[in-house]
Amino acid sequence: MKSFEEELRKDLHQFLLSMNEVDERMPECPDxxxxxxEITRAYLPDGIREFQGYPSVSLGWMMYLGMAVAKMWDTEWEIYSKVENLYAYMRDKRGYDAMDEYIREEVLLLQGDDYTALEKLAGECASRVYNALMHQRYEPGTKEAFNGYVACLHQLYLMGAAIQLKRMGYHMTQMN
Structure with a gap:
């Protein structure tokens, strides 16, 4: 599974790098x-339920969550770090189906072209990851399929955070 997740990471990173959405060096933001x-444990029941009918949503929402947490870290981490269930906090604002809109409008404060461009970007990343997952030919309902799904969520979360950190002016360069 590690090699699959590493392939996902490389593919998403190269794709986002080509679009100038992330830096060559991935950010390190332990918070x-x-x-x-914690977010994934809370997200899995909803994500798994939605995956069958809406795989791109199930995957793409995790990218939005990564972006939202990065934004919260930059703005009011003293408050948000203490929220018991950040996923439920965001989901419950408008419900699972509109969580992407809530995050783009209320957390990331996007409008117009920026709002639409992020929707397209998240959709493209989710589609890439879904395609990679389907090419693994995991048998549905198996431990391997579950672990593959979680690997996809993990990389989308991390890439979402990396995108948002760059958008907020955090540039990752190696120190000499």
């Missing part, structure tokens, strides 16, 4: 990364 497990 945001540390929230991954």
């Amino acid at each position: 945001v990364e540390d929230k991954w497990e």
Whole structure:
């Protein structure tokens, strides 16, 4: 599974790099990364339920969550780091189906072309990851299929955070 997740990471990173959405060097933001497990544990029941009918939504919403957590880290982390269930906090604002809109409008404060461009970008990333997952030919309902799905969510979360950190002016360069 590690090699599949590493392939996902490389593919998404190269794709986003080609669009100038991330830096060559991926960011290190332990506060945001540390929230991954908690958010995923809360997200999985909804994400798995939606995957059958709406795989791109099930995957893409995790990219939005990564972006939202990065934005929260930059603005009011003293408050948001103490929220018991950040995923439920965001989901419950408008419901699962409109969580992307809530994050783009109320957390990331996007409008117009920026709002639409992010919707397209998240959709493209989710489609890439879904395609990669389907090419693994995991048997549905197996441990391997579950682990593959979680690997996809993990990379989308991390890439979402990387995109948002760059958009907020955090540029990752190696120090000499």
